[in-house]
Amino acid sequence: MNISQHFPILVIITLFTGAYLAPLAGLWKRKLCYPLAVLSALLSFLFSVVILLSVLEHGIIRYHVGGWEPPWGIELLVDPLSAFMALIVSFIGLLAVVYSKDYIAGEIPDKKLPAYYSLLQLIIGGMLGALMTGDLFNLFVMTEIFSISAYALVSIAQKKGSLIASYNYLILASVGTTFILFSTGFIYMVTGSLNMVDISQRLSALESPWVMYNGLILLVIGFAIKSALFPLHTWLPDAHSIAPSPVSVLLSALVIKVGAYSIIRSVFTVFGPGLLEQSGVVTIPVTWMASLGILLGSIYAITQTDIKRMLAYSSVAHIGYILLGIGLASTASMTGGIFHILNHALGKACLFFCAGAVLHKTGIRNVEEYTGLAGKMPITMIAFTLAAISLVGIPPTSGFMSKFYLAIGAYQESWIFLAVILLGSLLSAVFYFRVINLIYFGEPEHKSGVREQGAEIGGVVHRQPTTDNRREAPLTMLIPIIILALGSTLFGILVHIPLSVVEPAVKLLLGM
Numbered sequence: 001m002n003i004s005q006h007f008p009i010l011v012i013i014t015l016f017t018g019a020y021l022a023p024l025a026g027l028w029k030r031k032l033c034y035p036l037a038v039l040s041a042l043l044s045f046l047f048s049v050v051i052l053l054s055v056l057e058h059g060i061i062r063y064h065v066g067g068w069e070p071p072w073g074i075e076l077l078v079d080p081l082s083a084f085m086a087l088i089v090s091f092i093g094l095l096a097v098v099y100s101k102d103y104i105a106g107e108i109p110d111k112k113l114p115a116y117y118s119l120l121q122l123i124i125g126g127m128l129g130a131l132m133t134g135d136l137f138n139l140f141v142m143t144e145i146f147s148i149s150a151y152a153l154v155s156i157a158q159k160k161g162s163l164i165a166s167y168n169y170l171i172l173a174s175v176g177t178t179f180i181l182f183s184t185g186f187i188y189m190v191t192g193s194l195n196m197v198d199i200s201q202r203l204s205a206l207e208s209p210w211v212m213y214n215g216l217i218l219l220v221i222g223f224a225i226k227s228a229l230f231p232l233h234t235w236l237p238d239a240h241s242i243a244p245s246p247v248s249v250l251l252s253a254l255v256i257k258v259g260a261y262s263i264i265r266s267v268f269t270v271f272g273p274g275l276l277e278q279s280g281v282v283t284i285p286v287t288w289m290a291s292l293g294i295l296l297g298s299i300y301a302i303t304q305t306d307i308k309r310m311l312a313y314s315s316v317a318h319i320g321y322i323l324l325g326i327g328l329a330s331t332a333s334m335t336g337g338i339f340h341i342l343n344h345a346l347g348k349a350c351l352f353f354c355a356g357a358v359l360h361k362t363g364i365r366n367v368e369e370y371t372g373l374a375g376k377m378p379i380t381m382i383a384f385t386l387a388a389i390s391l392v393g394i395p396p397t398s399g400f401m402s403k404f405y406l407a408i409g410a411y412q413e414s415w416i417f418l419a420v421i422l423l424g425s426l427l428s429a430v431f432y433f434r435v436i437n438l439i440y441f442g443e444p445e446h447k448s449g450v451r452e453q454g455a456e457i458g459g460v461v462h463r464q465p466t467t468d469n470r471r472e473a474p475l476t477m478l479i480p481i482i483i484l485a486l487g488s489t490l491f492g493i494l495v496h497i498p499l500s501v502v503e504p505a506v507k508l509l510l511g512m
Contacts, residue, residue, distance in 0.1 A: 333409020
């Protein structure tokens with residue numbers, strides 16, 4: 001067996017081991033928690049890079065945990081889609097860990113640092129486990145691991161309203177978990193297997209299609225809640241906006257994408273594309289819910305005055321773009337949908353990091369107070385602008401390319417969906433260009449722009465800004481921002497790089 005065959009388990013275990021060691025290291029010296037988390041996240045990222053290269057060169061990797069072959073044992077299955085997603089999760093997860101060093105020190109007490117870094121590694125490791133697994137019950141377990149970590153991280157700073165936001169997230173996501181568990185049990189009852197490939201083969205032999213449809217509907221609803229597909233998104237705005245910025249990045253750029261990935265995996269691997277051709281029991285509702293999410297998520301974003309809440313509602317719209325492409329289930333639309341997972345992850349992570357940097361330096365969250373920030377934090381604001389225009393879909397950014405493929409797929413299906421994509425992009429331009437206009441052309445009302453400690457805006461108590469004379473945030477925060485902003489732009493020019501992974505993944509999912 002090639003050594004790279006062991007990397008699927010190592011990419012997960014590395015982070016889980018770091019999560020276990022973080023509290024122990026914290027008992028001795030709390031400052032060790034950060035380098036330990038960076039090391040484990042870096043190793044996991046490097047393993048993910050090797051996995052992707054190996055999959056592209058040698059094909060699908062199958063790893064039997066403990067040497068037990070499926071369907072009796074748990075199988076880790078890495079194909080182009082899961083390798084692509086794992087690279088995104090491990091990379092942005094690494095940047096979130098690096099970013100946390102200076103940011104989180106002003107958000108939580110020193111005694112909570114071991115718990116924070118432990119949970120941070122658990123949420124990233126759980127997402128990677130969900131991406132790598134070829135076992136339906138193991139998918140449920142890994143989903144619970146990163147979900148429980150997310151609930152805790154939302155409230156770890158104990159801001160006003162954070163416990164309520166975390167509790168609402170817990171309740172609604174638990175409903176999704178219940179659907180996933182019921183579906184898993186139902187599928188096991190009728191097939192006697194939990195291995196995804198084995199289930200697919202056994203389901204195709206069942207005489208009653210309603211047996212398949214019931215299991216599929218339960219599974220899709222459960223993961224639709226996890227991915228915040230409209231109108232199942234109500235937990236998202238509070239949780240994403242009130243969490244510490246590195247956590248907001250993980251939630252918005254990664255967690256909901258893993259939910260979308262799980263829908264893709266459930267529909268196309270467990271049940272197979274043949275079922276979709278026979279019935280629109282899933283695709284029709286998903287496409288219309290996604291379309292409404294694109295429009296209403298963008299409209300809600302326009303009405304927001306809190307920058308992080310605006311970005312949170314924008315994520316509702318962008319998960320709509322992704323699932324619209326998946327629901328249309330054509331080659332072009334799925335290429336656009338999966339490609340948009342990368343583009344939204346890069347762009348939205350950059351925007352939340354930028355918002356966190358502004359909050360760290362000035363204490364500002366209100367959009368109207370972004371006036372004149374280009375003169376105070378020029379690098380951060382340039383990065384914000386690049387990421388924003390990518391999410392709007394302006395050429396030659398990567399966001400334009402993914403929306404271009406989505407538009408082709410929508411046009412092949414119906415002009416209505418094409419109109420939704422174009423109108424959604426126009427609406428996103430409204431709220432993003434409003435902020436960009438304030439940044440570069442607005443006249444600041446206050447010279448300092450700094451709020452007093454404990455000041456309250458929109459029910460949120462804001463942190464005390466730093467008082468050093470540097471304009472930009474520390475390098476541990478600025479470097480991730482620059483990397484993501486460049487990625488949002490360069491992948492629109494070097495589009496062949498992501499497409500070299502996305503296109504094989506789409507062909508494999510559609511059985512081409």
